[in-house]
Amino acid sequence: MTSMRGVVGCLVSGLMALSGCADSPDEPGGSSNRWGEARSALSVGTPERVRDIRSPVSTPSNDGSSPGDVVKIGNTFFFAASDARHGEELWASDGTPAGTHLVRDIHPGPEGSGMRQFAVMNGVLYFIAFDGGTREQLWRSDGTPEGTRPVAEQGPIVDGASFAVMGDALYFAGGEGEEVSLWKTDGTSAGTVLVKDFDPNGPSQLQRLVHVNGTLYLVARDGVHGKELWMSDGTEAGTTLVKDLNPGGADTWFEQMVEFNGALFFLAEVPGHGAELWKTDGTEAGTVMVKDINPGIDPSFPYNFQPVGSTLYFSAYHGAFGYELWKTDGTEAGTVMVKDINPGAEFSEPGNLQDFKGTLYFTATDGVSGRELWKSDGTEAGTVRVIDVRPGAEDGMSSSLTQAGGRLYFVPPFSLWSTTAELWTSDGTAAGTVALRNFSVGSGGYPIRLPEDPVSADTLFFSANDGVHGLELWKTDGTLPGTVLVVDVNPPDRGSAPRFLMDVNGTTYFVATGDSGTGLWKSDGTEAGTVRVKEGFSAPFRELRAVGNALFFSLQSSSVFELWWSDGTEAGTRRIKPRPGWSWSPSWNLTEVNGMLYFTSSAGGGGSELWKSDGTEAGTVQVKDIRPGSSSSLPQNLVNVGGTLYFTADDGVNGLELWKSDGTEAGTRLVADMVPGPGSSSPSLLTVVEGHLFFTASDEEFQREMWTLDASGAPRRIPVSAPGASGSWPEMLTGVGNTLFFVTNTFTTLELWKYDGMSEGATLVSRGRFEAIYSLAAVGNTLCFSAREAESGTELWCSDGTDAGTHRVKDILPGPLGGVERTPLLGLPEGLLFFRASDGVHGSELWVTDGTTAGTRMVGDIAPGTRSSDPRELTRSGQHLFFRADDGTQGAEPWRVPL
Numbered sequence: 001m002t003s004m005r006g007v008v009g010c011l012v013s014g015l016m017a018l019s020g021c022a023d024s025p026d027e028p029g030g031s032s033n034r035w036g037e038a039r040s041a042l043s044v045g046t047p048e049r050v051r052d053i054r055s056p057v058s059t060p061s062n063d064g065s066s067p068g069d070v071v072k073i074g075n076t077f078f079f080a081a082s083d084a085r086h087g088e089e090l091w092a093s094d095g096t097p098a099g100t101h102l103v104r105d106i107h108p109g110p111e112g113s114g115m116r117q118f119a120v121m122n123g124v125l126y127f128i129a130f131d132g133g134t135r136e137q138l139w140r141s142d143g144t145p146e147g148t149r150p151v152a153e154q155g156p157i158v159d160g161a162s163f164a165v166m167g168d169a170l171y172f173a174g175g176e177g178e179e180v181s182l183w184k185t186d187g188t189s190a191g192t193v194l195v196k197d198f199d200p201n202g203p204s205q206l207q208r209l210v211h212v213n214g215t216l217y218l219v220a221r222d223g224v225h226g227k228e229l230w231m232s233d234g235t236e237a238g239t240t241l242v243k244d245l246n247p248g249g250a251d252t253w254f255e256q257m258v259e260f261n262g263a264l265f266f267l268a269e270v271p272g273h274g275a276e277l278w279k280t281d282g283t284e285a286g287t288v289m290v291k292d293i294n295p296g297i298d299p300s301f302p303y304n305f306q307p308v309g310s311t312l313y314f315s316a317y318h319g320a321f322g323y324e325l326w327k328t329d330g331t332e333a334g335t336v337m338v339k340d341i342n343p344g345a346e347f348s349e350p351g352n353l354q355d356f357k358g359t360l361y362f363t364a365t366d367g368v369s370g371r372e373l374w375k376s377d378g379t380e381a382g383t384v385r386v387i388d389v390r391p392g393a394e395d396g397m398s399s400s401l402t403q404a405g406g407r408l409y410f411v412p413p414f415s416l417w418s419t420t421a422e423l424w425t426s427d428g429t430a431a432g433t434v435a436l437r438n439f440s441v442g443s444g445g446y447p448i449r450l451p452e453d454p455v456s457a458d459t460l461f462f463s464a465n466d467g468v469h470g471l472e473l474w475k476t477d478g479t480l481p482g483t484v485l486v487v488d489v490n491p492p493d494r495g496s497a498p499r500f501l502m503d504v505n506g507t508t509y510f511v512a513t514g515d516s517g518t519g520l521w522k523s524d525g526t527e528a529g530t531v532r533v534k535e536g537f538s539a540p541f542r543e544l545r546a547v548g549n550a551l552f553f554s555l556q557s558s559s560v561f562e563l564w565w566s567d568g569t570e571a572g573t574r575r576i577k578p579r580p581g582w583s584w585s586p587s588w589n590l591t592e593v594n595g596m597l598y599f600t601s602s603a604g605g606g607g608s609e610l611w612k613s614d615g616t617e618a619g620t621v622q623v624k625d626i627r628p629g630s631s632s633s634l635p636q637n638l639v640n641v642g643g644t645l646y647f648t649a650d651d652g653v654n655g656l657e658l659w660k661s662d663g664t665e666a667g668t669r670l671v672a673d674m675v676p677g678p679g680s681s682s683p684s685l686l687t688v689v690e691g692h693l694f695f696t697a698s699d700e701e702f703q704r705e706m707w708t709l710d711a712s713g714a715p716r717r718i719p720v721s722a723p724g725a726s727g728s729w730p731e732m733l734t735g736v737g738n739t740l741f742f743v744t745n746t747f748t749t750l751e752l753w754k755y756d757g758m759s760e761g762a763t764l765v766s767r768g769r770f771e772a773i774y775s776l777a778a779v780g781n782t783l784c785f786s787a788r789e790a791e792s793g794t795e796l797w798c799s800d801g802t803d804a805g806t807h808r809v810k811d812i813l814p815g816p817l818g819g820v821e822r823t824p825l826l827g828l829p830e831g832l833l834f835f836r837a838s839d840g841v842h843g844s845e846l847w848v849t850d851g852t853t854a855g856t857r858m859v860g861d862i863a864p865g866t867r868s869s870d871p872r873e874l875t876r877s878g879q880h881l882f883f884r885a886d887d888g889t890q891g892a893e894p895w896r897v898p899l
Contacts, residue, residue, distance in 0.1 A: 039830045041848045041855035045898030047862055050523055050882070051530040052890050053496035053514050064470020065489035067091070069451045070461040071118045071125060076143050077461060078103075078125050079473065080115050083490040085870050085886070087112020090127070092143050093486060095459070095475060100487035103141055104148040105868070107132045108821040108836070108844060115139075119163040121170050124187060126151070128158050132822040133772045133788065138172065140187055145866075146840055149817050151185050152192035164209035166216050169234060171195070173206045180206045182218065184234060195232060196239040199223035212259045215282050217242070219254050227251035229266075231282050242280055243287040245270045258305040260312045261330055265290070267302050274299025277316070279330060290328060291335040294318050302326070306353035308360050311378055313338070315350040323347040325364070327378055338376055339383040342367040350374075352401035356408060356428060361386070363397040370395035373410070373426065373433065387430040400450045404460035407478040408433075411448045414441060421447045423464070425478050436476065437483050440467030447471075461486070495891020498884045500553075501875035504546040507568065508877040509533070510894065511541045520553070522568055525880045525896050533566060534573040545590035545597060550615055552590055552597045563599070565615040576613060576620050591638035593645045596663060598623070600635045607632030610647070612663060623661055624668040627652045635659070639686040641693045646671070648683045655680035658695070658715065672715050675700050683707070689735030694718075694755075696730050703727035706742065706755070706762065719761030720744060720753060734776040736783045739801065741765070743773050752785075754801050766803050779827035782851065784809070786820045786835070793818025796835065798851055809849055810856040813840045826874040826881075832899070834859075834874055834881060843868030846883065846897070859897055863888040871895075 065081035082088040093100035106113035113129040141148035156174030174183040185192040198204035206220040216232040232239035246252040255267040269275040280287035293300035300316040328335040341348035348364040376383035389396025414421040426433035449463040476483035496512035519535025539557035555562040566573035613620035626633035633649040650656040654673045661668035674681035681697040704727035706718040720728040728744040739756040752765040770787040788794040799806035813819030821836040849856035862869035869885040886892040
């Protein structure tokens with residue numbers, strides 16, 4: 001590495017000389033550009049659409065947004081919904097199309113944040129979401145983008161078992177898997193605190209949080225007792241065991257916990273009895289079985305608890321009567337069967353219990369009719385069927401029964417072969433029970449989804465598919481005119497959605513969906529020069545790779561695997577056919593070495609092996625059958641190192657190790673068996689820096705570390721001090737000039753390191769400064785990256801390789817959220833970096849920086865105002881930056897920015 005040391009020494013000196021330049025508190029020093037001769041970001045041109053490839057369509061998407069249950073706070077309705085651009089995220093609505101909008105794209109891009117478990121406290125919505133970092137967190141929202149943020153950046157991973165609001169605190173289970181503890185929050189980071197760690201040395205299995213009259217009840221294990229009932233006043237000292245129902249270390253089974261008449265009623269199974277009805281007032285003496293409904297060790301399984309006035313109704317099993325409707329006033333004598341609806345030991349299976357206008361409504365079957373709508377006043381005579389929706393033995397009711405605005409709503413069963421499903425409504429009488437509207441069954445899924453807990457006093461919000469818009473949010477007031485679509489969250493698929501942008505010697509190739517279908521396109525940056533190369537392909541595109549002046553690409557579906565070659569003309573775009581009688585397996589890892597394409601594939605019944613192609617059928621051959629027979633060596637991580645192909649493979653003898661090839665069978669060989677025998681070092685993240693190969697691998701002690709090749713070509717470990725118990729786990733390997741930068745994550749501390757060849761081991765750049773680092777990029781001879789810290793959230797940072805020289809470029813969105821999105825950064829050799837960001841005034845747009853605060857700006861407001869153009873697929877071609885963006889009118893189309 002002599003040459004590397006010499007060059008890096010000059011590089012470091014140059015960077016140190018530049019570190020005294022800045023023009024704001026975010027930069028150390030004066031005002032010159034941080035990359036010396038680099039271009040100013042102010043010289044970057046205005047973005048313009050290259051061509052409108054696909055005409056706007058008026059036919060709505062049939063996918064829908066699949067909205068979840070709705071939560072109401074004041075006059076605003078919150079719900080989770082998914083669209084093609086953002087994935088599943090938080091939306092808000094006032095019940096009108098114009099008043100329905102995305103609150104915040106928590107996990108930028110189409111992946112979505114996977115939000116769940118809504119709770120409301122003091123007019124603020126709380127939920128669990130994943131923002132693209134390392135874990136799910138507890139979030140809060142007041143309905144504004146800036147007010148939608150993590151409750152505590154350093155808080156615990158939130159388990160979704162349950163939330164409970166008591167007083168001015170939200171209680172939740174925090175931890176991973178079964179290793180969870182009881183936490184509470186007042187909505188602030190400082191106010192998010194641990195209440196009690198029940199078992200520091202084992203799984204507490206905390207679950208079922210229920211608030212009853214100022215006391216929090218929950219189920220947990222403490223390492224001494226099994227899973228039992230606990231109570232808490234919100235303090236560690238006040239969190240105590242209620243009663244050890246199953247003495248010793250054995251667990252008690254709890255279900256169906258509900259408040260009734262100031263006490264907690266629940267299902268529990270204890271020795272000597274089956275699962276029966278219990279209650280507690282919070283004292284050991286007051287924790288008793290209400291009644292052994294099915295005497296002995298056989299259970300009654302009380303379920304579907306529903307209070308109505310001073311009576312708690314539920315369904316339960318008795319050996320003589322089957323599953324029937326029961327009620328209790330909280331005493332043993334007052335716990336009785338209401339009616340044997342399906343006489344004898346047969347089941348009526350009461351379900352969907354509802355308190356409707358002070359009367360119990362539910363679904364059941366009497367053995368003559370199918371499952372239908374029933375009601376009860378608590379007496380045998382007053383328990384009657386309301387209506388036989390489907391006369392005869394056919395069921396007229398399904399598992400959906402809900403209410404809003406003084407009316408019941410339900411969906412009768414339907415067949416998957418049906419074309420429609422019906423929404424019915426009822427005022428509680430036979431005459432007032434009618435079909436309201438048909439919806440489309442479509443190609444799968446449930447066409448109507450009714451919420452268990454409606455949120456509006458006069459309007460039912462629900463999800464439905466009308467056969468045109470897909471599964472979207474609807475509302476009804478119980479009339480046909482009042483049953484309307486609220487908003488089409490996932491609207492028509494507009495635009496050509498260009499993807500797989502690839503530069504081939506100054507021409508940009510990409511895949512786009514035009515008016516006549518999906519095809520291969522190319523562009524020179526002008527509208528006239530943006531043309532379709534070929535369309536009519538039999539499978540989706542998988543990968544594109546430039547080789548010289550030509551383009552290779554692969555297609556893959558469940559049954560089609562094809563490799564293609566193109567010279568940029570329709571006639572010169574052809575499929576590379578395998579040998580007669582053979583068929584390809586998936587072809588991937590397309591990598592260019594010395595004008596030849598290398599890739600992983602199989603044909604003729606063999607395993608997945610290393611192949612190469614010169615673009616002709618005759619020149620497309622297997623390089624070597626590394627693992628002979630039908631098994632696969634599965635070459636991966638293909639990389640070009642100075643004209644030699646390096647990759648990883650498993651020959652079935654030496655495990656998964658590092659290999660290299662000169663393109664011949666004889667020249668394709670194992671570099672080293674780093675873990676001797678069948679064990680594997682599993683090399684990965686193969687990265688080339690100035691002709692030197694770096695990678696991560698595990699040794700015989702399963703320590704995952706950084707490696708390179710020495711002068712003889714043998715693997716050599718690069719020491720990284722203070723590794724974790726299982727290594728330093730390097731990731732995000734990025735070359736900047738002659739220096740390798742990488743991040744280590746020992747699961748306790750996040751560190752930024754560099755290796756420049758000037759010493760035996762790596763050098764620490766920064767330790768413990770960031771909560772997360774998302775993307776590294778070389779910008780000229782400087783490293784830039786997006787990272788999150790507690791005070792400023794996710795913003796753009798740059799480093800000269802020292803801790804002192806690692807600085808935030810600009811605080812784009814002040815506050816704990818930050819403005820830079822967690823998407824790949826594109827750095828250019830002349831010292832410009834392009835990235836996605838939102839400053840809180842504009843949506844997600846394309847930004848550029850030259851390393852100075854003044855030179856960090858939005859390139860253009862492509863989708864005006866707070867809307868987002870969602871720029872992606874950033875690709876440099878000649879003196880233009882090409883990318884995909886949506887201006888809100890023409891859909892996602894190809895755009896460019898003059899450099």
